């Protein structure tokens with residue numbers, strides 16, 4: 001299985017028989033109809049599939065924002081589906097960085113304060129030096145005092161990535177992180193994901209775009225709440241070669257991180 005150099009743990013995420021039903025009036029929507037997946041530490045999984053197939057639902061269950069109707073999710077040894085809300089939010093703060101399509105920054109806080117916030121919530125204190133370093137790492141060190149409304153979409157998404165890294169979580173979940181960016185800015189954001197993957201983060205990223213999905217190390221396609229295709233099913237021993245295991249080389253042959 002293709003993994004970044006920091007790869008570890010063959011069963012970092014274990015998803016067993018996960019179903020999610022939403023009841024809306026008299027209608028029941030089967031958003032997930034039985035998902036079984038094992039994801040190793042250090043994989044960069046891209047989730048593809050048509051609108052409504054359950055991609056965001058699955059991501060929200062992995063972050064503990066939403067709960068499965070049945071089935072279990074174990075991440076890094078923690079069975080998250082049976083935790084209380086309080087335990088879950090504490091667990092999430094330490095273990096998961098979440099990046100959304102519409103950035104979802106706090107509009108009244110500066111870029112730097114947006115990055116400090118999750119540290120504060122996790123009880124790490126307001127480490128502004130670390131927040132500055134993270135903004136520097138995503139290439140916008142000079143924009144820390146700007147409000148989100150004073151930043152471009154690409155800059156806002158970079159703040160959101162820095163915020164997701166605030167507590168150095170092993171798992172990054174991203175729902176269409178380049179969906180609102182032009183292709184050049186999107187490319188820069190994807191290069192950042194590539195860097196994180198190389199540093200050993202496990203990444204699960206939703207996208208509509210097959211060419212973006214190919215940047216990851218494993219592509220999983222959902223259809224009607226089920227896994228329809230998983231590139232891991234088709235892997236041969238050839239895929240273990242180091243060059244092919246690096247998706248950025250495999251797709252673009254370039255690296256300008």
Ligand SMILES: Nc1ncnc2c1ncn2[C@@H]1O[C@H](COP(=O)(O)OP(=O)(O)OP(=O)(O)O)[C@@H](O)[C@H]1O
Nearest residue numbers: 022023024029031050051052053054055056057058
């Ligand atoms: N809170 C909710 N209440 C009721 N139905 C919901 C809710 N959230 C999602 N659904 C339904 O569950 C199904 C899966 O939704 P989901 O948001 O996971 O799709 P998606 O694959 O992320 O789609 P998109 O690509 O449009 O973002 C859809 O039919 C959706 O309408």
Ligand SMILES: [Mg+2]
Nearest residue numbers: 055056057175
């Ligand atoms: Mg969605």
